[in-house]
Amino acid sequence: MANPAPAAGGKSFLQAMSTVTEEAAVPLRVVQMEGLAVLKIIKHCEEFAPALVTGQLLGLDVGSVLEVTNCFPFPIREDDEEADADGANYQLEMMRCLREVNVDNNTVGWYQSCLLGSFQTVELIETFMNYQENIRRCVCIVYDPSRSSQGVLALKALKLTDSFMDLYRNNGLTGEKLREKKLSWVDIFEEIPIKVSNSALVSAFMKELEPESPVSQCDFDRLKLSTAPFMERNLEFMIGCMDGLSSEQNKFQYYYRNLGRQQSQQQAWLQKRRQENMSRKAAGEEPLPEEDPSNPIFKPLPEPSRLEGYLVTNQISSYCNHINGVAGQSFNRLYLMKALQED
Amino acid sequence: MAAPETSARGAGPALLFPSSSSSSSSARVEAVVVFTICDSFVRRPDQAERVIGTLLGSVLPDGTVHVRNAYVVPHSESADQVALDIEYHHNMYASHQKVNPKEVLVGWFSTGFGVSGGSTLIHEFYSREVQSPIHLTVDTGFTMGEASIKAYVSSNLSLGDRHLAAQFQEIPLDLKMLDAEKVGFEMLKSTMVEKLPNDLEGMESSMQKLYALIDEIYKYVDDVVEARVAPDNKIGRFIADTVSSMPKLSPASFDRLFNDKIQDNLALVYLSSITRTQIAVAEKLNTAAQVL
Known part of the structure; x- marks a missing residue:
């Protein structure tokens, strides 16, 4: 693209420009992470677990691939103004320092740790919207330190779907709009596959320094028979979420009940007014208007946002996935144990 | 030094x-x-x-x-x-x-x-x-x-x-x-890994490794028994220790243990599927309620 041959001829500058913008619209397909960034994220998240931490991802945006080449952690935030300003200074300082040593200083998103995959929160969506305003393409990497004891590298790259962002921006998270757009809870987050790349130098070092060992820690973790604590916490969280979901449902029921009551009140009022008008007509007077905005029963009831419910549903579904996954692993292990016992 | x-x-x-x-x-x-x-x-x-x-x-x-x-x-x-x-x-x-x-x-x-x-x-x-x-x-x-x-x-x-x-x-x-080690060296050694392994894939690779190791031990023991390889007491003791570290259970009690565990897991899977169904139903009901 940078050097269009004149032989390509007919293509004008304008056309060339339009192809550039078309290229920019390529959807994000893969997040390619450097091993360095992966290690740094894991280090930061593990060191502070169970506290939740965040950090910034740096990298390049190349076509449909988002390269994450480096990252830096944020200090744990305290909730006051001064700390906020401090945090912003820290971020600028860090970016400046990293630029000086030729690190890509392009923000491409942020990472955060989570507990048992419970990352679906309103804060995440708000942060994402904030980032999205400044950078066209951004991603959130979520790492779950609690699952690493299972021998799983729980690293996920997430983004919000475009249709959801549209609705969120326009405050369109009401039942009607959601139905119009056919947006259900599965369509909020989009998971993007992660690739891991390493520079040839690093790869050479690792090959040299780490002799091919038959088993590693993560194999041991995977073959551990005890899953009870993990499962218990998962279920506990899920039950909590179910409670949340049912309270959300109650909110809606309350809303619909109120709405129904209001509608019947409106009807009653309307009928009364019509009768009155009829009698006025008979008496030869001007009819009264059939609408009265000052009457409190015509005030529209605010519809509760669907967002909470959707997020809770998302969480429940991710717990279900965990449980299924871990149960599947347990089956494997149990049969393996049976086979060993029979030997 | x-x-x-x-x-x-x-x-x-x-x-x-x-x-x-x-x-x-x-x-x-x-x-x-x-x-x-x-x-x-x-x-x-x-x-x-x-x-x-x-x-x-x-x-x-x-x-x-x-x-x-x-x-x-x-x-x-x-x-x-x-x-x-x-x-x-x-x-x-x-x-x-x-x-x-x-x-x-x-x-x-x-x-x-x-x-x-x-x-x-x-x-x-x-x-x-x-x-x-x-x-x-x-x-x-x-x-x-x-x-x-x-x-x-x-x-x-x-x-x-x-x-x-x-x-x-x-x-x-x-x-x-x-x-x-937590990340797995395979991922850090090569210059490009296309996909992160998920739960079951990781399990599969671990199991394959385990199988390979067991096969290797079999081969070694057979070799020693048939005098193809000079026996090494240290390795022998190690293998004996490993084998004996496995708890010896009577078949009946093992079966009970095994079945209990399997039942537990099945219950969990059942619970998670019922939850999913519940979510789906709730969603449908919500949409239906909106039509009113």
């Missing part, structure tokens, strides 16, 4: 005595440090021969220096002098301290093989910042045809009041890299 290397300042005569040997006895390096150093070397400025930087970590109670983090510091080097961007170093150190106050300055690193002339000056600077810093060299050029990472401590050699030289003494370095 200790290969003292004298600095460019002057070849020491025979009257040299290490002033202290109480400094750190060994060092441990995590993978993230090696990755950082390699990455910064790849990204070094055009004319630079090597990169140097600061090592962060902690000193364990037994005197081992545990290096857990690193950052590069810009510098310029000419024939006989080294200029380190001290302000940059301080800024970066302050930033790192904000994130993790437990990681303190423990030394510095440089790429290249062994200790070079300019190193004494830099080491002196770091000695002013922290007591007995360690010096880590990472041979990114593979000068000796192998990846060599070495750690040194330095001690001053003096004769009376006269400072003669600094001696760099190599200390044992532990490259176990526990943090990398």
Whole structure:
């Protein structure tokens, strides 16, 4: 693209420009992470677990691939103004320092740790919207330190779907709009596959320094028979979420009940007014208007946002996935144990 | 073991005595440090021969220096002098301290093989910042045809009041890299991994490894029994220990245990599917309610 041959001829500058913008619209397909960034994220998240931490991802945006080449952690935030300003200074300082040593200083998103995959929160969506305003393409990497004891590298790259962002921006998270757009809870987050790349130098070092060992820690973790604590916490969280979901449902029921009551009140009022008008007509007077905005029963009831419910549903579904996954692993292990016992 | 290397300042005569040997006895390096150093070397400025930087970590109670983090510091080097961007170093150190106050300055690193002339000056600077810093060299050029990472401590050699030289003494370095084990080395060794393994794929690979190991042991035992391989008592005992470490259960009680576990897991799977159904139904009801 940078050097269009004149032989390509007919293509004008304008056309060339339009192809550039078309290229920019390529959807994000893969997040390619450097091993360095992966290690740094894991280090930061593990060191502070169970506290939740965040950090910034740096990298390049190349076509449909988002390269994450480096990252830096944020200090744990305290909730006051001064700390906020401090945090912003820290971020600028860090970016400046990293630029000086030729690190890509392009923000491409942020990472955060989570507990048992419970990352679906309103804060995440708000942060994402904030980032999205400044950078066209951004991603959130979520790492779950609690699952690493299972021998799983729980690293996920997430983004919000475009249709959801549209609705969120326009405050369109009401039942009607959601139905119009056919947006259900599965369509909020989009998971993007992660690739891991390493520079040839690093790869050479690792090959040299780490002799091919038959088993590693993560194999041991995977073959551990005890899953009870993990499962218990998962279920506990899920039950909590179910409670949340049912309270959300109650909110809606309350809303619909109120709405129904209001509608019947409106009807009653309307009928009364019509009768009155009829009698006025008979008496030869001007009819009264059939609408009265000052009457409190015509005030529209605010519809509760669907967002909470959707997020809770998302969480429940991710717990279900965990449980299924871990149960599947347990089956494997149990049969393996049976086979060993029979030997 | 200790290969003292004298600095460019002057070849020491025979009257040299290490002033202290109480400094750190060994060092441990995590993978993230090696990755950082390699990455910064790849990204070094055009004319630079090597990169140097600061090592962060902690000193364990037994005197081992545990290096857990690193950052590069810009510098310029000419024939006989080294200029380190001290302000940059301080800024970066302050930033790192904000994130993790437990990681303190423990030394510095440089790429290249062994200790070079300019190193004494830099080491002196770091000695002013922290007591007995360690010096880590990472041979990114593979000068000796192998990846060599070495750690040194330095001690001053003096004769009376006269400072003669600094001696760099190599200390044992532990490259176990526990943090990398969590990720899995396969992912860090190759230049490109297309996809992260999910739960079951990881399990599958672990099981395959286990199978391969069991097969290998079988083969070894058979070989020994048939006198193809000289028996090694140590290995034999180890295998015996491993086999006997498996609890011996009566078939009945094992079956009960096994079935209980299976039932538990099935119950969990059932619960999770019923939850999913519940969610789906709730969603449908919500949409239906909106139509009203």
